[in-house]
Amino acid sequence: MKILLSGASGFVGSHLLGRLIEEGVAVVCIVRPGSDLSDRRGVPTYTHRGDIQALCRFAEQQRFDGVIHLASLFVSRHACEDVPDLINSNLLFSTTLLEAACRGNATWFMNTGTFWQHYRDEAYCPVNLYAATKQAFETVARYYLETTDINFVTLKLNDTFGPGDKRRKILSLWRDHGRSGIPLDMSGGEQLMDLCHIDDVVAAYVRLAHLLQERCPQIARGQSFAVRASERVTLRELAATFEKVTNVTLPINWGARPYSPREVMVPWTTGKIVPGWEPKVSLREGIERTFAAPMENTGG
């Protein structure tokens, strides 16, 4: 199996790349100029400088079986100057990659979406502009589904966590406040969390890649799958678990901040999961692996 992978410098991408290499998959990473893949020396890279014709020629030469597309720009609440970056990353680059995949006769293209395309559990209702650009790429992809044989599918992620996560997210924020004792104002904390451990996330990608490669008839063209956590808990319950596992008391002032204007109280529930995959890492176990270990092992 020969794969073109975007987003390998990110949290999910770096874990997935490690796993694909372990499995003996031939991977080429498509990176931006200056992107840091220095910890993965030896993996071939293609630096995309915006030249779509060059990328199409490269794809035609390389004959990839499939493309795994993880690269994305996430902006929670956009400012007006974020609009061009969101369109360029999530629509222009994504369409460029899909065009090249089709020109190179790749068999499949695995896209990455978000639960936030499904606010209030609707077939489509974007939480934010980021989620709207993710959906818009699926809209564009419909053209390629209609006019080529490529199997385009989308894995939709919600929250993810695990070792080596450099993003500023809730668990690392808690770790810092737990250590410093500095009080942390939070919302009411009743929103349900769907937090999937990185090992489960990676397993979903690998499983789906194999199913696509085998042209498994269960994987209909254009389908989406949810990468969901093994359990859903409220933010308050998550904090209680975190306190138990790490043996610290979190200095949280619950209810000191309002919920966000489009706070997701119940994450998307109706998405199907990848056939033959299920989340295996419990929250307790995942937090232990990530935060209870000595600092040197957290990979940050």
Place this chain on the structure above:
Amino acid sequence: MKILLSGASGFVGSHLLGRLIEEGVAVVCIVRPGSDLSDRRGVPTYTHRGDIQALCRFAEQQRFDGVIHLASLFVSRHACEDVPDLINSNLLFSTTLLEAACRGNATWFMNTGTFWQHYRDEAYCPVNLYAATKQAFETVARYYLETTDINFVTLKLNDTFGPGDKRRKILSLWRDHGRSGIPLDMSGGEQLMDLCHIDDVVAAYVRLAHLLQERCPQIARGQSFAVRASERVTLRELAATFEKVTNVTLPINWGARPYSPREVMVPWTTGKIVPGWEPKVSLREGIERTFAAPMENTGG
């Protein structure tokens, strides 16, 4: 009524601008650097050089009632190097304009779509990548419908014709071959044509602008409308009408070329029309006004 208009240098836009000025509407045209509006001296223009923050500030200062968005890049069958241009024109610029409209508290935004978003009369099936980018902009617009009060609506066009059309389209091609007598190979000619005269197109925009301005409850947020012709005929029947009106015999070899891979044999039928509008110009009358007049009056 104060309007920001994009695409005023195009065929539909130049006719619409003339009509809006006649009606006494205050219009500002948003143009690209170097865009030719020289025949409309006296109309204020805003030159957009890609700076979204500057455009948002301009929209906040100007307090437009509405935006009419006609600017677009049309590519019938794209080459890979067209992808960035299609995304930039039809998604990046469109989203930039909508963001600015919302920041400036415009009441409404009239978008322009295409019948080609509805291949085989489906709710969404793009004929080509151009149509997919049009649909993708509606996908993005859903975010603004969810999070602001703006009324975003789409007028969907199919073929349009009339005086002053510089685009290389079927009627002017026929005129040229009619004059030169050079044979013209065409397809079987059984595809139905929906060819709307520019006066009817302009009337649909003006009518919808008034309904939006009056906050007419019939115009639901997010709705689409079809701008359809007064009659549908096959391409062969159209040629026969053209021959009668212009009194020339067209040197067409019917069936000498295959139909296109995604030839539209029956244009979108299920779109609603703008309340209170209907197409009035018959094909015969429209062709007369455009082609039967002496050359000096065709506006070309």
